[in-house]
Amino acid sequence: VQGVRDGGGDPRPRRVLVFPLPFQGHIDPMMHLAGALHARAGLAVTVLHTRFNALDPARHPEFRFVEVPDGVPAGVAATGRIIDVILAMNAAMEASPEAVRGALASAMIAEDEDEEAPHAACLVIDSNLLAVQRAAEKLGLPTMVLRTGSAACLRCFLAYPMLHDKGYLPFQESQLYMPVPELPPLRVRDLFQTKISSHEMVREVIARITETVRNCSGLIINTFEALEPDELQKLRGELDLPLLLAAGPLHKLSSKTTGSSLLDQDYSCIEWLDTQPPGSVLYVSFGSLAAMDSGEFVEVAWGLANSGHPFLWVVRPNLVQDTDIAQLPDGFEDAVKGRGMVIQWAPQQEVLAHRAVGGFWTHCGWNSTLESVGEGVPMICRPNAVDQMMNARYVEEVWGVGFELEGELERGEVEGAVRKLMGGGREGAEMTERAEVLRRKVAECLDGSGSSRTAIDMLVDYMLSL
């Protein structure tokens, strides 16, 4: 195996292995990174993937795929809970490291024993895959880490022990709005949280992430310099890494959509958007994991209907958690005829780039936030869990391109929020203007000498030097 990467001066093209965490919000940025490395530098890519949320190799004929046994018990897989799956997967991989090493070794060695086949330079893993990093270490394969969240989020993770020592965590209801001066502009309620996994599980996942990051040969963060300049500068001081690059928004760096959607994207909505006036439509989607109960679902439906504004709403199959099939309320379809469309899963990047879309009601997953920023679309934020609270805080407080819809979901509040963003008033118009300014910064970081473009070039040079 050593010989595979021992290629100083070897003219053969190099291969990079990538291993995303098998959740939509983690798969997408990793596949975009892989696409950018392949398109820009001609690097060959092998994608390691699990049976849980397996990727479809047929949709990526340019990449090679190797399955790694994940060992996630069926009961945990069925919950689909990200924290539980991360812990179960790492535990299973650590219990049988030889299985992971075997998969890695077969991914490193040229599949067809062809002399010309590229050999492996390094492995890029999701920061949640400490067990994989440990297995790679044993093989002498350097690991780089992709952080799919913001730089601010990683700073928060690194500060987790301090947040406990100082008593900010675990959360106390009475302190939710207390500022955390060590991590401005965050308040206690903006720190990483989940309503369904225990605090101890979260703490363990975060401890593993920070260990993976501190051990890696280089870190890539899906953000860009102009978006989080202070956070990146502080991270560079806090982490003593050979390389820390802000190379995002990664979805803007690969030339085509990745085909890595776990659900079928309904393109009929693009034709519908074509019929709507510019900037008129509110796009509503809560990502791949966030859920609501049927009472909240009905309030969202009537809030959107009563707002009078056109909307495109993604109702994923498991969005409503207390029923098998989400039922739109009686009378809703008639009330929104011609100006409302409901679909199961959207081609989100194309939707946000469409000229008809003027606002995004989002749960503020980091990918959704970056995708909105990349198209200059202002946001209504309804964060649900994990890093979404802090993303929403930055959207509202730092970048001024949206606002949070807080408290109970109630139709009157929803209607008011939609009108505030889309109704042509001063506040909404100012958010739209600031979103356009930010969009131009995204375009700048992606052009020839832009910071993210340069970061990818530096990354390729570095990978080839490993």
Ligand code: UDX
């Ligand atoms: C979230 C967090 O962002 C992530 O950091 C955390 O670890 C897990 O929870 P998710 O809920 O999937 O992830 O949201 P997001 O990060 O926004 O990613 C969703 C992805 O799905 C986006 O790339 C979006 O374009 C895509 N999507 C969403 C679609 O393709 N179609 C849709 O209809 C909705």
